Each structure stands twice: as structure tokens, then as C-alpha cells.
Ligand SMILES: Nc1ncnc2c1ncn2[C@@H]1O[C@H](COP(=O)(O)OP(=O)(O)O)[C@@H](O)[C@H]1O
């Protein structure tokens with residue numbers, strides 16, 4: 126395949142907002158080039174766990190996942206969220222197929238080693254089966270991937286969706302030009318967290334370091350940008366961070382924050 130493929134990640138704040146999510150899926154369905162959707166759903170997992178009396182603990186943007194939490198995220202990401210996204214995309218005439226990393230063996234991982242902290246059933250990605258993903262695309266299927274991976278021993282592991290998107294884009298990059306688009310609830314990376322219009326149009330590793338040091342870029346945006354720059358350094362052609370409602374423009378490089386390695 127030589128046409129560009131879009132690897133698009135949608136975060137939990139949009140998924141949790143029915144109107145914003147439906148609007149996003151409508152635009153996603155209309156993108157004419159091959160595409161893969163990778164979704165989060167952390168917010169819904171936290172809410173569902175709370176309903177079951179299970180407390181959520183996050184460290185550096187990653188969920189501590191014990192056995193009970195693994196059951197919750199398996200149900201929420203692999204079932205509730207994934208299947209609703211697929212159903213809505215099918216209604217938009219987009220031939221989506223819902224998958225976890227275990228389905229067709231697309232994303233294998235290893236359990237995060239215990240160092241100072243035990244994250245529990247959390248996966249670090251070992252291998253993405255790009256050949257299998259390409260055969261889905263070639264047969265006209267649009268993979269919709271939940272943030273769950275599997276080990277060689279057959280255990281499901283909770284895996285950050287931003288990392289899954291980056292690893293998937295990197296794995297596909299030697300085969301065709303890839304654009305990786307992170308969609309969330311702001312118009313891009315902001316230079317002033319209190320001003321939603323203060324989008325930084327272009328970000329380099331140097332300007333990222335400066336914004337991070339000043340505290341302007343913080344929380345979940347740090348692992349997201351680390352993943353995003355890693356993808357760019359590993360052969361992904363375009364990486365864009367944008368509002369879910371701006372997906373169509375961002376796919377043409379006309380909205381959001383465009384990452385660049387140039388000084
Ligand atoms: N400079 C910044 N610009 C935009 N968002 C930022 C910035 N610094 C921190 N953030 C935070 O990063 C969050 C996005 O990261 P995350 O919660 O991981 O997103 P997602 O919903 O895509 O998983 C935003 O909701 C925002 O609160």
C-alpha cells in the first residue's frame with residue numbers, strides 16, 4: 126500500500142460526551158483514505174469502577190490495575206465503549222471492526238516490570254502485527270482498537286491508548302506514509318491553559334522542553350507528547366494534536382498543533 130493511512134486516537138473526555146462523540150464519528154466515517162481508530166475511555170472506566178465500589182489510582186497518567194480493575198477495564202474498553210463506537214460507525218456506513226489487541230493477535234505486550242511500584246496488569250507493548258492490520262485495511266475493514274493488549278501467556282493487559290496509537294503508527298510507517306492524530310477536548314496544545322484559543326501551531330522538541338519546564342504543559346499532555354514525538358522520530362510522517370471536532374481540518378494539517386523535529 127502506498128496511500129497515506131490515518132491512525133487516529135480519541136480520548137475518554139470525548140467518548141464520555143455523547144454529542145461530541147457522535148459528531149467526531151461522523152467526520153471520522155467520512156475520511157476517504159484508510160484509517161484506524163484507537164480509543165481510550167479512562168473516564169468511563171473510573172466511573173464504572175466507582176459504581177462497583179472499586180477505587181481508581183493513577184500514577185503518571187497510568188492506571189494501577191489489580192485483578193478487579195482488569196475486569197472493569199476489560200468490560201468497559203473491550204465491550205461497552207468499543208462496541209458502541211463500532212455500532213455508531215456502522216450506522217455511518219463505515220465498515221468498522223471492533224478489536225482488542227488480542228483479536229487477530231494485533232498488539233502483544235509484556236507485563237510492566239515491578240520497580241519501585243507495581244502497576245499490576247498493565248502492558249508495555251512488545252509487538253504490533255502490522256501485516257494483519259494492513260490486511261484488514263486492504264479488505265475494506267476499519268479497525269477500532271480498545272486499549273487492551275495480550276501476553277504470550279494469554280493474559281489481557283490494560284494499556285494506555287496514547288501509547289497504543291503511537292506504537293501502531295510506528296509499526297505501519299515502513300509500509301506507507303502515516304499520519305497520527307490525537308483528538309481530545311481542546312483545540313491543540315495550549316500556551317495558556319486558561320485560554321482555549323491559545324493553540325501552539327507548531328511544536329518542536331526544543332519548544333516542548335521550554336513549555337514543559339515553565340509548567341504550561343503538564344499532566345496527561347506530557348505522556349501524550351512523549352508518545353507523539355517518539356512516533357515522529359520513528360518514521361511517522363505527520364503528528365497532530367487537535368480538537369475532536371476539527372478532525373477533518375487536522376487531517377489536512379489545517380488545525381491543531383503540528384509536531385515537527387525541525388529546529
Ligand atoms: N498545555 C496544555 N494544552 C492542552 N492541554 C493540556 C496542557 N497541559 C495539560 N493539558 C491537559 O492534558 C489533557 C489531555 O491529556 P489526557 O487526559 O491524557 O487526554 P485524553 O483525553 O486524550 O486521554 C487535557 O485534558 C488537559 O487538561
Ligand SMILES: CC(=O)N[C@@H](CCC(=O)OP(=O)(O)O)C(=O)O
Nearest residue numbers: 137165166167187188284285286
Ligand atoms: C494503563 C492505563 O493507564 N490505561 C488506560 C487506558 C485507557 C486510556 O488510555 O484512556 P484515555 O485515552 O481516555 O485516557 C486507563 O486505564 O486509563
